[in-house]
Amino acid sequence: MLIKQLSVFLENKPGTLEEALKILKQAGINIEALSLADTSEFGLLRVIVDDPDKAKAAMKAAGYTSSLNEVISAPLRQEVGSLSGIIQKISSAGINVEYMYASSSSTSGASMIIKTSDPARAMEIISML
Amino acid sequence: MIWNETKECMSRDEIANLQGKRLHSQISRVYHNVEFYRKKMQQLGIEPGDIQTIDDIVKLPFTTYEDLRDNYPYGLLAVPRTEIVRVQASSGTTGKPKLLCYTRKDIDIWSECVARAMTMAGLTRDDILQVGYGYGLFTGGLGAHYGAENLGAMVIPMSTGNTQKLITMMIDCEVTAIACTPSYLLHVAEALEAQGLVDKIKLKYAICGAEPWTDAMRDQIEKRLHIKAFDIYGLTEIMGPGVACDCEYRKGLHIYEDHFYPEIIHPETLEQLPHGELGELCITTLTKEGMPLIRYRTRDLTSLEYGKCDCGRTMARIQRFRGRSDDMLVIRGVNVFPSQVEHALLTVAGTTPNYFITVDRVNNNDTFDVAIEVEERFFSDEVRVLEKLRSDVEAAIHQVVGIKAKVKLVEPNTLPHSEGKTKHVEDKRKLV
Structure with a gap:
């Protein structure tokens, strides 16, 4: 399914991640999945949360x-080739994967968070699997 | 040695007399040939007849770099365009460059002034000079080149960018003098030391300019290369290098007063200040034909000393520069205005985000860092988009300013914000 991800700009130095996470905690936001992309100077914190709009408002404030x-x-089935199948479908449709990371929860099992150049179409393709 | 003793050693009365005559004819010329000056003078109710002696100069209006920008490219020409044989340019405060136009006589006078400066540094026709300034729109390369040829020295037009070749030719051709920026010369000194070649060079003199430098840097250059280093001053608007230069007695930079009339003014009240007081240097070109500048405000803060120097010259001496009356920075010999960086940001980001410029000198090289606060308008969740933003800003700054900056993206509200008078710059070089 298509979901909202919150992305936050952080500088690549000690304490910045801690500070950002503290703000989410104080706003009562639960983080379901997280990825941190880094360059030598800055980082991008990407999170899947229970209330994206509230989380965004808290970060802005x-x-x-x-x-x-x-x-x-x-969602990923625990079997050989399930991820490969998804990615193959997306790429053969000429859609680019910008980045992705794994998520897992006790209720819904493992899933892959995927950012593509065309989310709606990619979703359509995956749904047909 | 003195290149032109008749002019460089005139008595104060003779200088004032010559300056008065030259000012009168210069003012008549610009009044009749340049609408910009005529209008300004008419607004003040002045005619060329009101300007008879050099002291009458205080009646005249000032000229600023904004005037050069507004009249780009040919608005301030005092001769028909066909009389112009050369243009040079320096980067403007925003996108457009400042264009300066020279007649054949202007080039001759420039070469005369540079020859005077080189003679002051001890050069003769027997010397072999490497010009390590950039050749092109920047005045450094061609200015030094023509001056040295006029002197009769042998010129090697190295330009910039290939230190190893410069070193090879310095040794093989037995180079005795070099003209370049002081920071570049220190870079050359480091390269020579690293290769153990300092003993192999025949260098005796360096004529350094185009950027502010300290006595400590001069000391280092002289000790490490076993040479004498001289300070040459100039600005593209007035001519280029060779407006003034210091002699072996180091009592300030002798300004060639028969061609450039210097005044020190109060940067706010604009009143002419008495001899010896600190203020903004203002220069009138007394003999320039192509694009004469009347009371041009250089924005350089300094003072002038008069009185005969131990070297025998009587030309006034510009004292140590104490900074600028505007926000211009000189980075790697290039004039940089914060407004240029703003302009570059505007072209990339659509509006100007909060930014901060830090200039420092590390291992004798200027660093130029620009930090930009990442705003939501141009934020992305993709690294490559942000990296592209960063490199686009670097390219835009390079295009507008002419030198490369290191751009860094930072979190919002982490840079100093404007409080009344915005402070967007920190110069850590401590050159004044």
């Missing part, structure tokens, strides 16, 4: 630059 982006959450 704290003075952070953030955005909500549409990403795909694709």
Whole structure:
């Protein structure tokens, strides 16, 4: 399914991640999945949370630059080739995968968070699997 | 040695007399040939007849770099365009460059002034000079080149960018003098030391300019290369390098007053200040034909000393520069205005985000860092989009300013914000 991901700009230095996570905690936000992309100077914190709009508002109020982006959450069966099958379908449709990371929860099992160049179409393709 | 003793050693009365005559004819010329000056003078109710002696100069209006920008490219020409044989340019405060136009006589006078400066540094026609300034729109390369040829020295037009070749030719051709920026010369010194070649060079003199430098840097250059280093001053608007230069007695930079009339003014009240007081240097080109500048405000803060120097010259001496009356920075010999960086940001980001410029000198090289606060308008969840933003800003700054900056993306509200008078710059070099 298509879900909202919160992305936050962070500088690549000690304490910045801790500070951002503290703001989410204080706003009562639960983090379901997280990925941290880094360059030598800055980082991008990407999180899947229980209340994206509230999380975005909390980050904004704290003075952070953030955005909500549409990403795909694709459930993964625990068997050989399930991820490969998803990615193959997406790429053969000419859609680019910008980044992805894994998520797992006790209720819904493992899934892949995928950001593509065309989320709606990619979702359509995955649904047909 | 003195290149032109008749002019460089005139008595104060003779200088004032010559300056008065030259100012009168210069003012008549610009009044009749340049609408910009005529209008300004008419607004103040002045005619060329009111300007008879050099002291009458205080009646005249000032000229600023904004005037050069507004009249780009040919608005301030005092001769028909066909009389112009050369243009040079320096980067403007925003996108457009400042264009300066020279007649054949202007080039001759420039070469005369540079020859005077090189003679002051001890060079003669027997010397072999490497010009390590950039050749092109920047005045450094061609200015030094023509001056040295006029002197009769042998010129090697190295330009910039290939230190190893410069070193090879310095040794093989037995180079005795070099003209370049002081920071570049220190870079050359480091390369020579690293290769154990300092003993192999025949260098005796360096004529350094185009950027502010300290006595400590001069000391280092002289000790490490076993040479004498001289300070040459100039600005593209007035001519280029060779407006003034210091002699072996180091009592300030002798300004060639028969061609450039210097005044020190109060940067706010604009009143002319008495001899010896600190203020903004203002220069009138007394003999320039192509694009004469009347009371041009250089924005350089300094003072002037008069009185005969131990070297025999009587030309006034510009004292140590104490900074700028505007926000211009000189980075790697290039004039940089914060407004240029703003302009570059505007072209990339659509609006100007909060930014901060840090300039420092590390291992004798200027660093130029620009930090930008990442705003939601141009934020992305993709690394490559942000990296592209960063490199686009670097490219835009390079395009507008002419030198490369290192751009860093930072979190919002982490840079100093404007409080009344915005402070967007920190210069850590401590050159004044």
